[in-house]
Amino acid sequence: AGDKLLVDFILRFESLQDDFNYVCETVGIKPIELGHYKNAGTYNYRELYDDKTREMVAAHCQLDIQILKYEF
DSSP: OTTOOOOSOOOOGGGHHHHHHHHHHHHTOOOOOOOOSOOOOSOOGGGGOOHHHHHHHHHHTHHHHHHHTOOO
């Protein structure tokens, strides 16, 4: 039973500002605009992985990938 999700909401990086606003509104505080420290530019992160690193990430982050329905 170690796979039970113990949180009410998961903020996703790809929609961080919207998710953060939702959480703030839910708990009754005014949301602020989240800043960016560094923008990596536009590239496809999938290009950074080869078969070996993809398998390593899949094994290490298996539960996160499953819960969040991520895929390469």
